[in-house]
Amino acid sequence: MPNHIFINKRIKSFNKKIKVGSDKSISIRSVLLASQAVGTSKISNLLESEDVLNALKIIKKLGINYKKKRNFYYIEGFGLNGFNIKKKTTINAGNSGTLARLILGLLVKSKFVVKLTGDESLSKRDFSRVIKPLKLFGVNIKSKNNSLPIEITGTKFLRPITYDENIGSAQVKSCIILSALNTPGTTIINSKISRNHTELMLKSLNYPIKVKKKVKVDKIFINGLKQFKSFEYNIPGDISSASFFIVLTLLSKKSQIIIEGVNVNKSRIGIIQILNKMGANIKLKNKKLYKGEEVADIHVKSITKLNSINCPSKLNSSAIDEFLIIFLVAAKAYGISKFKDLGEMNKKESKRLDLAIKFLRLIGIKVERFNNDINIHGNPKIMLSKNFEIMNFLKDHRIFFLSCIAALTLGGKWKINDKKSANTSFPQFLKILKFLGANIN
Ligand code: S3P
Numbered sequence: 001m002p003n004h005i006f007i008n009k010r011i012k013s014f015n016k017k018i019k020v021g022s023d024k025s026i027s028i029r030s031v032l033l034a035s036q037a038v039g040t041s042k043i044s045n046l047l048e049s050e051d052v053l054n055a056l057k058i059i060k061k062l063g064i065n066y067k068k069k070r071n072f073y074y075i076e077g078f079g080l081n082g083f084n085i086k087k088k089t090t091i092n093a094g095n096s097g098t099l100a101r102l103i104l105g106l107l108v109k110s111k112f113v114v115k116l117t118g119d120e121s122l123s124k125r126d127f128s129r130v131i132k133p134l135k136l137f138g139v140n141i142k143s144k145n146n147s148l149p150i151e152i153t154g155t156k157f158l159r160p161i162t163y164d165e166n167i168g169s170a171q172v173k174s175c176i177i178l179s180a181l182n183t184p185g186t187t188i189i190n191s192k193i194s195r196n197h198t199e200l201m202l203k204s205l206n207y208p209i210k211v212k213k214k215v216k217v218d219k220i221f222i223n224g225l226k227q228f229k230s231f232e233y234n235i236p237g238d239i240s241s242a243s244f245f246i247v248l249t250l251l252s253k254k255s256q257i258i259i260e261g262v263n264v265n266k267s268r269i270g271i272i273q274i275l276n277k278m279g280a281n282i283k284l285k286n287k288k289l290y291k292g293e294e295v296a297d298i299h300v301k302s303i304t305k306l307n308s309i310n311c312p313s314k315l316n317s318s319a320i321d322e323f324l325i326i327f328l329v330a331a332k333a334y335g336i337s338k339f340k341d342l343g344e345m346n347k348k349e350s351k352r353l354d355l356a357i358k359f360l361r362l363i364g365i366k367v368e369r370f371n372n373d374i375n376i377h378g379n380p381k382i383m384l385s386k387n388f389e390i391m392n393f394l395k396d397h398r399i400f401f402l403s404c405i406a407a408l409t410l411g412g413k414w415k416i417n418d419k420k421s422a423n424t425s426f427p428q429f430l431k432i433l434k435f436l437g438a439n440i441n
Helices: 025-033 051-060 099-105 128-137 171-178 195-203 240-251 269-276 323-332 342-345 354-361 397-410 419-424 430-437
Strands: 004-007 013-016 040-045 065-069 073-079 089-092 114-119 139-146 147-153 163-164 188-191 209-213 217-222 232-234 255-264 283-290 292-302 336-339 366-370 373-377 385-391 411-417
Touching: 004 397, 013 188, 013 430, 025 040, 025 099, 025 171, 025 195, 051 099, 051 336, 051 373, 051 419, 099 114, 099 128, 099 147, 099 171, 099 188, 114 188, 128 139, 128 171, 171 188, 171 217, 171 354, 171 366, 188 342, 195 209, 240 255, 240 269, 240 292, 240 323, 240 397, 240 430, 255 397, 269 323, 323 336, 323 342, 323 354, 323 397, 342 354, 354 366, 354 385, 354 397, 385 397, 397 419
Parallel strands: 013 255, 040 232, 089 114, 163 188, 385 411
Antiparallel strands: 004 411, 040 073, 065 073, 114 147, 139 147, 188 217, 209 217, 255 292, 283 292, 336 373, 366 373
16 A cells, blocks of 8 residues: 555535544543553543554553453553553653653653653654653653653652743643652642643542642642542544644635534634634534533634734644644735744654745745744635645654645645554544545545
C-alpha cells in the first residue's frame, strides 16, 4: 500500500452528520489513571490511534493487564504505584509528547530504572520542562541535553513542591499533578491556563484536588497519598480532529455539517472563538455535562466572506493544536490576520510555526514573521492550479490533515506524503473525507 495520496479535485458541496475520533488527551489520561486505580476500570470509545495504543503498550510493559471486549477496554489497576516490574525496563512513547510527559509523573516512585524512548520526532523535543519539576520532587533523572532517551528512577519520599507552570502547557501541569499523587501538599501556580482534563478526571474520582481561580492565575492544590477506585469513562469526540472538518465546511461551497458528541471544554474551544470572530457562525447545540467535561454537537455552515483577525494571544493555549488549520482560514480571509507569541507551535511533533509559514508561502500567501508573531495577508480569491508535493519529513499528523483540507478547498494537484501519520491521532480521517464525497486516490 502506498504511503501517499493524490488529491486533484475540490470537494463538492455536502450536507452531512459525522462523528470524529475520540479525544486523544482524554483517552491517554483515562488509560494512565486506570492503571493507578484499584480494580478494573471500563473505558468506552477509547481512541484507537497510535498514541493511545502506545499508552496501552506502556502500562502493559509496566505490569498492568487490560483486555478489549466489543467497544470497551477493561484495565486492571493495583493502585498508586501498582506497576509491577522486576528489572530495568524500557518503554516507548512513540510520537506522543503527552504520553511521554505524563508517564514520567507515574514513575516517580519506581524502584527500578525505567528508560523512556520515543520516535524521531519525539526524540527532538525538549523535556527540560518536565525534568525541572521532577528533580524538585527529588526524582532521579538521567538524560543528555534534556531529551529522550530519559532514565528515571523513583524516590521513596517525594518532597511536595510549589511550582509556577508559566508555559501554559497541560502536559507539564499534568506531569506535576500525577507526580503529586504520591506526596501530600503540592501547589501548582497556573499562570497560563491550559487544558484541564487531568484535574476534571481526578475531581470526578473524588480526589482531593482543588482549583482556586484567582484574578490572574489559577492555583491547584493536590493533597496526594490518597487512593482512588476504578471507574467508567465514555470518551467524547476530539475537537482537534473536528477542527479539520469545521474548516473544510467553512471553506467549501454551500455545505453544512453536524459533528456529534465533541468535547467542548472551555480550555479547548479557542478555534471556535477565533473562527466566529472571523465571521463564521459555528454553533454548539445539545450541550451536556459529563464528569465535568462539556460535550456538544458542532453545527457549521460554509461562509462566503471571512474577515481577518487580530488574534488575542490569551486564546493561544486553547487553540494550540488548531493554529495550522486556522491559518488556512486566514489565508482566505479579507485583510491581514495577526497572530502573536506562537513559539510553542515550534515545540510540537514538528516545528509547526516554521512549517506553517513555508506552507502558506508555497500556496502563494504573503506571510510576515517577527520572531514568534506572524501576519497573514489573506487572499479571498485564492484558487490553486499548480502541482504541489508535501513531504512531511517528521511525519506530523496535523501537517497531513492540513494539506488534505487545503487541497480539497483551494484546488491544485496535490501529492501528500505520509498518509500513515493520520494513525497518530485520527485513523478514520480519510474515510470520513470520502464519506463527505472527497475524491482521494
Ligand atoms: C496536550 C497538551 C498540548 C497539546 C497536545 C496535547 C495534552 O500540549 O499540544 O497535543 O493532552 O495535555 P502542551 O500542553 O505541551 O501545550
